[in-house]
Amino acid sequence: MGRRVSVRRTLSLEDDGATFGDVVGELVDWRDGVLTITRRDGSIARVAEAAIVAAKVVPPPVQRLTPTRLQDVAGRSWPAPETAVLGEWLLRAAGGFTRRANSVLALGEPGVEFPEALDRVNNWYRKRGLPTLFQVTHDDPFDRFLDAAGWPAEGHALMRTGRLVRAADVLRDVDASAVRVDGVLTDTWLSLYHHSASASGGAAERHVLQGPPGTLFATVTDPASGTPIAIGRVCVLGRYAGFAAVEVDPAHRRRGHARAIVKALTDRALAGGAVTGWLQVESDNRPARELYNALGFTDHHGYHYRRSPAPPR
Incomplete structure (x- = not known):
């Protein structure tokens, strides 16, 4: 439900074979043996389950990512x-x-x-x-x-983008079995996040981090102490997956934890229908740039902030 689909259905049965037709659009309803599909032009098609000979989820129409x-x-x-x-x-x-x-x-x-x-x-x-x-x-x-x-x-x-299938291919041999992925922000995850003002975070902070539906949090914990040693976040919005907050405790760096986090999140993003990955990285963050360079991410565009020259009164 809610995904773009392509459905092939039987239109008629003739002596010399069947006639088929395809319907492509968003699946908006499915009940009592009937699929309701809204086409791109706004027209509606209703397809009986019994008439379907093939169906699949298809990517949304390609739009230039400006x-x-x-x-x-x-x-x-x-x-x-x-x-x-x-x-x-x-x-x-x-x-x-x-x-x-x-x-x-x-x-x-x-x-x-x-x-x-x-x-x-x-x-x-x-x-x-x-x-x-x-x-x-x-x-x-x-x-x-x-x-x-x-x-x-x-x-x-810099805003950087990359194809998730390429990243998944690069990471295919990475062991991510120790990574736990949650659909909600946990105190364990938050305790390692370096921007957090406190171990439990404030209401505004938790609101921002939790994000919209489709946000996932990855955590690797120390098996002995149960404390987090690596974290990451991905937000899947349609065909786009935004990676953020990939952090590793300094005492546990250079052991492959960051790649394991990214692999787990990439796999989940692909399963959720995302196609393109993106991330925001400060221009001087060399480790992050090197990590995503290896996964095929490239610079999309740059941005910055402008601060008022006058302080608030």
């Missing part, structure tokens, strides 16, 4: 507990937990002139005691506006 589209996917995988919309801008606040969840995701036009939009945004963040930050892609016209207005850049990072 920086704007990928930034939107990434934003939805890291949801702030408090948001507001200004045109095509998404204002996010999470009590200061990570820049991503406490910045404006500028994916287009705000619907008003830039100076007025800045006044509204500054006021929104001022009420929450937070500095105003914008997350912008390189060469965005609004980024140039902020640069000219004296907003300093920080947090330079």
Whole structure:
């Protein structure tokens, strides 16, 4: 249910053989022996189970993965507990937990002139005691506006993408039997996450990390002590799987734990229907870049943050 399918059905039976027809679309209902499929043009087909001769799940229509589209996917995988919309801008606040969840995701036009939009945004963040930050892609016209207005850049990072089937092939011989994958954020996982302010995390932090349905958490624990020694997170949204928070305790590094975490999460993402993997990595994070280079990930686009030159009053 909810997946795109291709169904071949019998249309008629003739003396010289059967006539078949195919239906491709989203399976929206299946009851009383009848499948209801919505085609791409919005038309509806109802197919009797008895008429089906073959069926399979198929990938959704290919859409070019633009920086704007990928930034939107990434934003939805890291949801702030408090948001507001200004045109095509998404204002996010999470009590200061990570820049991503406490910045404006500028994916287009705000619907008003830039100076007025800045006044509204500054006021929104001022009420929450937070500095105003914008997350912008390189060469965005609004980024140039902020640069000219004296907003300093920080947090330079890269968005990287790769085909999950290639990553799975590279990792096929990696032993991931010690990796546990959960569909909910656990205290064990959180205790190793370096961004966590406390062992149990705050409400805003847990909201962001838990993410939308389709978010999975991988953990490797020390068999003797039961403490976590490696963690990772993946968020599957349709055909896209976002990897994050792959961390290994310093005392247990260079033993293959990171690759085991990524293998377990990649396998689960593929099983969930994802095709393309993505991740956000700071430009100077060499270990992470080397890990994903080996899996076939390449740079998709760059982005950074712009901070208000004036502190909140």
